[in-house]
Amino acid sequence: MARPQRGAGPGMAGPAAAEEPFSPSVLGTREHWDAAYDRELQTFQDIGDAGEVWFGEESMTRIIRWLEKQKVPLDSPVLDIGTGNGVLLIELAKSGYTNLTGIDYSPSAIQLSEKVREKEGMSSIKLKVEDFLAPSAELSGFQICIDKGTFDAISLNPDNAAAKRKQYVRSLCTVLKPEGFFLITSCNWTKEELLNEFREGFEVLEELPTPKFCFGGRIGNSVTALVFQRQKN
Template sequence: MDRPEPENPDVLPSTALAYLDRNYWDKRFAQEEHYEWFKDYSHFRHIVLQHIKPQSSVLELGCGNSQLCEELYRDGITELTCIDLSPIAVEKMKQRLINKGYKEIKVLEADMLDLPFEDGCFDVVIEKGTMDVLFVDSGDPWNPHPATVEKVMKMLHEIHRVLKPEGIFISITFGQPHFRRRFFSDPEFTWSIEWNTFGETFHYFFYVLKKGQRSLESEEYREKTHIPSISLYHDELEGEDFLFRTNIDEMES
């Protein structure tokens, strides 16, 4: 079933560049109670539960007003920590979880480029659409601006650092492998890279990066893997997601 547009049309930005503005997010979260980027949990639950176990300690980056942490909790994954850069999003998420009785979930105001956690403390780090924000002003996708590269690498270094030795990073995104591999495959990282797609015509990618399992054999195999294209105009591309997709298509043209 298609997801509706944002409850309040006033939260829609005029361009994708607004997603880089912290003030935009504070204003949006003050007005908006819930919005799901890149489809809701039901579309990728079957993939998530292959990698996140009930005993896993999980960090969600950029929780915003998503229900992802609640869905994971209902599936028995209770050791959850959510972060967001917006203090308004954090306070509203805390209250929402308390009201629903999900008191075990921790919600913190924090920057994913400078995570306030010790090394090796999470089994899983997950993000849905959060990394995509870093690319809205990246320029040529084959040769992104140095500032974009620096931010993305900071994010990935922090994720790699806080993961346990055999931890998993899950990234749910529009970013196709031929654009994301240059970052994920940096020699400083020890993780292997796998991906699935969900959505009827492969609109969204579900990456699974397993720390400590990098191998040349798997990289060579993945280089030969056919990557399906993404259609901007397919009816399944729903809600506000088109702003991300439009920005990416303009850069790829």
């Protein structure tokens, strides 16, 4: 999935962000992402371009550096929630991680990520069409779950986004092992808001550094990146 923005503002996750309400958006619908990845799939077939890296390459580097700093075993099962073009999984594989799975509810996204995987020669990466809000029974036992923009998009769904956010947390508890790690990158939510959204069953371990900006004399972050750990009980 991609980088939806909050309300009519600049998608800030800084001090001014809390003043902006969420508004339903086409960015929260499956139809939008199916159409978007249909276009990206065609572009890849035409010119070999895998498309945009959501939140930029620095977001992938930030995640990989944290995993390396924590000495997470390279064979730990990793799930990329809303994998899109699968480029994050490619970079994880290049860094030595061997047990990688990507899911997306858009079949076109999975088709695209399969072609990117084939081009990069990373046949061991597992890719599946899955709706994270209704995960299959086989989607379980992950030590690491990663989200770059998927929770943002769910938050903009025109059909009862609040209930979908709660279901997201329940799904996360289903697929992530107790004491497993959840790394989330968001351009819609502040740290305090994410702490509230994931207060049941999770504790925050660390806020990862992200670029800062000055807006109206106040300093904030355009992106929030947090690491949570699932509690034992």
